[in-house]
Amino acid sequence: MSARVVTSDLFGRSYSQLDGSIKSRVLDFIIKLQERPDMPGLDLKTPEGVPDSRIKTARVNDFWRAVLIELPKSSGYVLLAVKPHDDAYEFAGKLRFGVNEVTGALEVVDEAALHEAVSRATSTVAVGTPTPVLNGLRARDLRRFGIAEDVAAHLVTLTDENQVLTVAEQLPAGQANAVLDLAAGRSPEQVWADLVEYDGHEIDTSDVLAALDRPLSRLTFADGRTAEELSAVLEGDFKAWRVWLHPLQRKLAYHDGWRGPFRVTGGAGTGKTVTAIHRARHLAQRLDREGSDAKVLFTTFTKNLAQNIESQLKELAGPEILNRVEVRNIDALAQRILFTANEGRQRPKLCGDTDDAILETWEAVRGHAAERWDVAFLQAEWDQIVLAQGIEERAEYLRASRSGRGRRVSRPQRADLWNLFERFTQRLNAQGMMTYTQAAARAATIAQLSPVEIDRPSTDSGTRASALPAYKHAIVDEAQDLHPAHWRLVRALVPPGEDDLFIVGDAHQRIYGKPIVLSRYGIETRGRSRRLTVNYRTSRQVLDWCLRVAYGHPVDDLEGDTDSLAGARSAFSGPEPELRGFRTGREEQAALADKLREWSELGVAWSQMAVVARMRDQVDDMAKALVAAGIPTAKVERSTDENALGDEVRVMTMHRAKGLEYRGVAVVGAGSRELPPPYARQLDGDEREAAWTRERSLLYVSGSRAREHLYISWVGSPSSLLGLPTPQTADTVT
């Protein structure tokens, strides 16, 4: 006799607080429960005084007890908690569980705690405006989400966000999510569509098994069909993202049948990468079932993030997943195609657009033109027109669309420019050099010229086939930073078809690329996109700070429309971010060391703290100062493997911080002289606008790495990007 074992988020929370030896006992216990639930040693029973006979306790060892719900016909159990003996009995006595008559979700609630939270919230005097947080909503709007009448009636009167949170914390997860989404300003219709996905059937409140399968229940409960699956979920640090997705995350990750590319946006920390990782697993499993030879391509902009994604994917689905899903940063992908095509010839040295050698080459060739072109203009024209459109012939350039380039250029001027571009590339060639974007553009053209048909194992389809497997699906993370040449490459590698591309990005975090319109590159997502709004990473206070930095600066949505961070919300609270100005660098360094020690005393591990600065020399100086102050410190360079570092504070540039997260983040050197750096302050017109937007995004990316503690400091006057009301120069705390 074997039993189904379902874990709940309540269980996840109590399990993650246990120490290692108890965790392994709990795993043994779960396996026994699954394999031999009738084993006498488990001592499964309903404790005396517990009114619902389906609520049970079971023995883990002499001291620890599990609290469970028995599923119908003894078919299995829902694990709710592991607690010391007496606490477990007390907890079991307080619980109510059942199927919500409105939403059909299976819910577990501690009603006494809920009513206490309601009376606490309604008895505290609200600070702030007297307008209700759920302004414009009535109790019946909340009833739609299965919230009990009396609780709903109180909730709509609350005028302080903290009061609403106090109540939401005690509600079952589905109801709590609805309240928080509504408080963030989303309409009941939007929340309903994302959360509930009502299937139109009458709800049978006695059918616990049907309830367990509803999307809203899966916000709280996760099935482990086999002992291995359960162990994988529970072993090591408990990672909630592997199991409990928001219904919208789940809906997007596990959807079948989009007739083309799908786009997911959302602010920093809203679980976009997590959704993309689940999607990769889903598509891989689908290809397995179809018996296809094709693969899923998972690409992103930076190499470090590609590595993180690969390890998260292995964590979710085991190492075999990599036989189906290929994770590679986009430039590495381009180079692989290019180098295979150039086999036998010497590999070019790849350079960044602003490397000295590249700038010197522009300088060297521009004297040969009829007109005195500015290097910045030449670079932008080459990047945004020639490479973006994959232009390789003079005639193509002469008739190319230059929309979005501002300055008009006549036909003779185009001819003059093309001569320059030819000279530039010949010179780079002669020196054995190539830019990364040039390599991507070339690779895209190679891939476009030799498409591969999925599931036809052929070697006769040109260079691309021998370089790469046939991809049926691609997942693109950090989409905001990809260059048009990258998009042409992705489009060429994955033929148009059902569920072909899953594109994830946040234009507020664009720190490399430029705004683009995907449809120009054969990627049409109009009508197929969603935005995630629940922030899983940062506290409300950190999120508010991030929104202030980005506030009033709407960005593009990759389809020519604007995107904003409206409706973003976080479900937990933390300390207010601290902003401090100093007179000297020494004072700033000393205060930083004190701040890190303070976090350490609060129990934050050194390795869970990051110090972030705009420029590399600031990073070097800060790292030196911290070492001198006796703080365990490690610099994180471009190629540093963070997993190989010890329990040390990480010091890095803002660019390097992309995609990472820490319990405490200090953004230092945020003064008006450093942020934006001098080069950006000297630009004019569109170039200046673009550079300042990128700098604001860098600040947003940096601050949004913090889960709980955010500290920002500067010397002299603060950067205007911080959006502080008045210049603050002295030692100021807000």
Ligand SMILES: Nc1ncnc2c1ncn2[C@@H]1O[C@H](COP(=O)(O)OP(=O)(O)OP(=O)(O)O)[C@@H](O)[C@H]1O
């Ligand atoms: N459903 C979930 N349950 C619990 N934690 C989650 C969930 N989804 C995401 N997280 C956690 O939230 C954090 C942010 O997730 P993720 O990196 O996917 O966000 P993101 O939107 O890609 O962020 P960014 O744009 O800043 O890189 C991670 O710690 C992740 O594990």
